[in-house]
Amino acid sequence: MAFDAPIKTRVQLKDSELAARQWDEWRATRRQLMKLGAMGGAGIAALNLLPATGGSTRALAQDAEPKMGGTVSMSMADSDATSFDPPVPVDNMSIWTMLLFYDQLVRVNADGTAIEPGLAESWSGNEDATEYTFNLRDATFHDGSPVTASDVAFSILRAKNQEGGAWNFILSAIDTIEAPDDKTAVIKLSKPWAPLEADLAMFSASIIPQSLVEEQGDDFFQHPIGSGAFKFVSWEKDQEIVLEKNPDWWDTGKPYLDGVTFKVLPDSNARMLQFQGAELDIATSVPFNQLQSLQSNPDVKVVLDPVARIDYITLNTLVAPLDDVRVRQAINYAVDKQAIIDNVLFGYGEIANTFLPKMVGHDDSLPPYPYDVEKAKELLVGTAAENGFELELITQAGDAVDTQVCQLVAAALAEIGGNITISQVDGATLLDAVFSPDPNFEMAKVYYTTDILDPDELATFGVVSDGGALAIGSSYKNETVDQMVLDSQSVLDPEERQSMYNEIQRLVQEDAHFLYLFYPSGRTAVQAPIQDFHILPTGNYRLYEVWRDDV
Numbered sequence: 001m002a003f004d005a006p007i008k009t010r011v012q013l014k015d016s017e018l019a020a021r022q023w024d025e026w027r028a029t030r031r032q033l034m035k036l037g038a039m040g041g042a043g044i045a046a047l048n049l050l051p052a053t054g055g056s057t058r059a060l061a062q063d064a065e066p067k068m069g070g071t072v073s074m075s076m077a078d079s080d081a082t083s084f085d086p087p088v089p090v091d092n093m094s095i096w097t098m099l100l101f102y103d104q105l106v107r108v109n110a111d112g113t114a115i116e117p118g119l120a121e122s123w124s125g126n127e128d129a130t131e132y133t134f135n136l137r138d139a140t141f142h143d144g145s146p147v148t149a150s151d152v153a154f155s156i157l158r159a160k161n162q163e164g165g166a167w168n169f170i171l172s173a174i175d176t177i178e179a180p181d182d183k184t185a186v187i188k189l190s191k192p193w194a195p196l197e198a199d200l201a202m203f204s205a206s207i208i209p210q211s212l213v214e215e216q217g218d219d220f221f222q223h224p225i226g227s228g229a230f231k232f233v234s235w236e237k238d239q240e241i242v243l244e245k246n247p248d249w250w251d252t253g254k255p256y257l258d259g260v261t262f263k264v265l266p267d268s269n270a271r272m273l274q275f276q277g278a279e280l281d282i283a284t285s286v287p288f289n290q291l292q293s294l295q296s297n298p299d300v301k302v303v304l305d306p307v308a309r310i311d312y313i314t315l316n317t318l319v320a321p322l323d324d325v326r327v328r329q330a331i332n333y334a335v336d337k338q339a340i341i342d343n344v345l346f347g348y349g350e351i352a353n354t355f356l357p358k359m360v361g362h363d364d365s366l367p368p369y370p371y372d373v374e375k376a377k378e379l380l381v382g383t384a385a386e387n388g389f390e391l392e393l394i395t396q397a398g399d400a401v402d403t404q405v406c407q408l409v410a411a412a413l414a415e416i417g418g419n420i421t422i423s424q425v426d427g428a429t430l431l432d433a434v435f436s437p438d439p440n441f442e443m444a445k446v447y448y449t450t451d452i453l454d455p456d457e458l459a460t461f462g463v464v465s466d467g468g469a470l471a472i473g474s475s476y477k478n479e480t481v482d483q484m485v486l487d488s489q490s491v492l493d494p495e496e497r498q499s500m501y502n503e504i505q506r507l508v509q510e511d512a513h514f515l516y517l518f519y520p521s522g523r524t525a526v527q528a529p530i531q532d533f534h535i536l537p538t539g540n541y542r543l544y545e546v547w548r549d550d551v
Helices: 016-026 030-038 092-101 149-160 196-200 210-222 268-276 288-295 325-334 337-343 373-380 400-414 427-435 456-462 479-488 494-511
Strands: 071-076 106-108 115-117 120-125 131-136 174-181 184-189 230-236 240-245 259-264 300-303 309-315 349-351 389-396 418-425 443-449 514-520 524-527
Touching: 071 268, 092 230, 092 240, 092 259, 115 120, 131 149, 149 174, 149 184, 149 210, 196 456, 230 259, 268 400, 268 524, 288 300, 325 373, 325 400, 325 494, 325 514, 337 349, 337 400, 337 514, 389 400, 389 427, 400 418, 400 443, 418 427, 427 443, 443 456, 456 479, 479 494
Parallel strands: 071 259, 389 418, 389 443
Antiparallel strands: 106 115, 120 131, 131 184, 174 184, 230 240, 240 259, 300 524, 309 443, 309 514, 349 514
């Protein structure tokens, strides 16, 4: 049954009593949450992101004993990685890869429901939530040197102060970090910061060896060294990234695999051909039209784990006629999103109603823009687009799904006078156009996922005007929204914070800086011998828990 909670997830919970118990914990006082942290839990232990009951291949218990050995190959579907300097990249391929060879103080647990210990085996906070003490476990970097509290202070403060970094805001409340000894890191905040534990599990807060980074400079990130489950081996640009097992990882007995190879395969046809030929063990971003046939194949497992993702078209609000909110609203009314879901996604998706994916903080009571062509035409009267408009829509080359989506969007906008030119570009060019300090596009088909179990990241990244990404390149600015997002960061009461997020989502939807499309289901194909592969709601994967039953 669905469970009504103060911060909703829009997923079906498997156990309503469990859900109620977890939400009772979430409603607890800040002092109680800090006590949970001191015992190795976290203050957001009840951020419920339980997988949906339908479509997921996750089992409640492991059926077989994992086997050691073997390797897996997995696709990188968007593009090649761009950087392994933790606070730098904005692309998921870099982010999800680096999470396997870097550790953070804390991490998202296996179910994607809470924060659990990482390099910190326990932590606690003071009563007013402005000081946290993290107790480090015995861990070593891949070169054999110990991970110390000084490395923690160096890494996190470096990420916070990264010049021109897109993610500085994540750590902006951190004032100082002290290292009274090698195993203790004390983080002092300038103000209470509700998402702190969630933020510290983010890739940008990865812990790197201070001495090596200071010695090697930027060269370090061409052959990075972390303390994570896998060691970095090689990176052949636009071809593959190779990792190998770290036998000295602190999580004893893991990883099970000897290594992982990530193949750069942005073309969906090439990706699926390699999977069908057994040259690829794990194929990500499977075309929706192939899911049903794959599900009927006994040699394949289809993983439909729900991911907190939204697909949308970002609109450059500085470009005419998109600088007029009426035109942006008209575009949202003119597109039949359900038709896209039915015809391109084959039903594996849901109409997007807010900038937040289906995650903590999402307001599922807010109606999405309905399909209403006449309303769209009415809105255009008196605007610069009244007699027609021309815009370029850029999308990633080789992505069959995005191409079809853009074609349907262009056809829909033609009904209200839009002449839309679709331009296919490679993934790196798309990122450069959208995330440039001076965004160089008009419309762009993109998506994002959350990296943390808190809505603050996407609110700041996606809608705050000076949040580091110019509201996903849209240059959208609403001063009321900006202030509300900032204010919500220090609100520790979950019900009050949810109310603020509901209003933020309403205002942002009305301003229509996106063409809201859909929340897709997960869609990963896995060869039968590969066991215990799952996608977290944050989009990444714990490959250190994956194993082969054919070794």
